[in-house]
Structure formats: structure tokens, C-alpha cells
Amino acid sequence: MEAFLHAWSAYKKYAWGHDELKPISKSWQEWMGIGLTIVDSIDTMYIMGLQQGVWICILSSAKEVMFHPACLSVCPSVCLPVCLSVSSITQKIVDEF
Numbered sequence: 001m002e003a004f005l006h007a008w009s010a011y012k013k014y015a016w017g018h019d020e021l022k023p024i025s026k027s028w029q030e031w032m033g034i035g036l037t038i039v040d041s042i043d044t045m046y047i048m049g050l051q052q053g054v055w056i057c058i059l060s061s062a063k064e065v066m067f068h069p070a071c072l073s074v075c076p077s078v079c080l081p082v083c084l085s086v087s088s089i090t091q092k093i094v095d096e097f
Contacts, residue, residue: 001048008053011037 007021015021015028019036022029038057045053 004044004048008041 010023010026011021014023014026015037017035017038018028019031019033020029021037042054042057045051045057
């Protein structure tokens, strides 16, 4: 958990909202422009029991990911499962509260 939180802290500080952190230069890089690291972290945080982090990720990225035309046109095989995963995890969290 410590390694994840260390990496997450650096992402938040240097690349929040962007697709990827470049840790050596402390900068960021875009691939799709939807905050892919945020999206990718949702399931990891959920599994690790970091529900507050899950909510932050979902609220920060849901609208960008769910309806981003580039996401669906460039790689629907990746984006559609991510959208479904976000939706499923969101429902589980809502059910728990």
C-alpha cells in the first residue's frame, strides 16, 4: 500500500488530470487527454480499501471518460470495459453507503 500511495501522491502533485506522470522530470504526458491514471486507479483503490480515493477518482473522471468520443473511437475495447467497471464500482459503493 505504501508504494501505491507514494506513486499516487506524486501523480496528484505533478500530473493531476493528465494521462500519465513522468516521474523523473516531474511532468506529465497525454495520450487520450482524459486522465487515464485516475481511471486506472479506481479499481486498485477499491481493492485496497481506499474508498475516499475511489470517490475522488470517480467524481474527477466519470464525465470525461464516459462520454469522451476519442476514447470510444480510438480504443473501444479498452474504454467500454472501463466505463462498465466505473459504473459497476460506483453502484457497489453507493450500495454500501
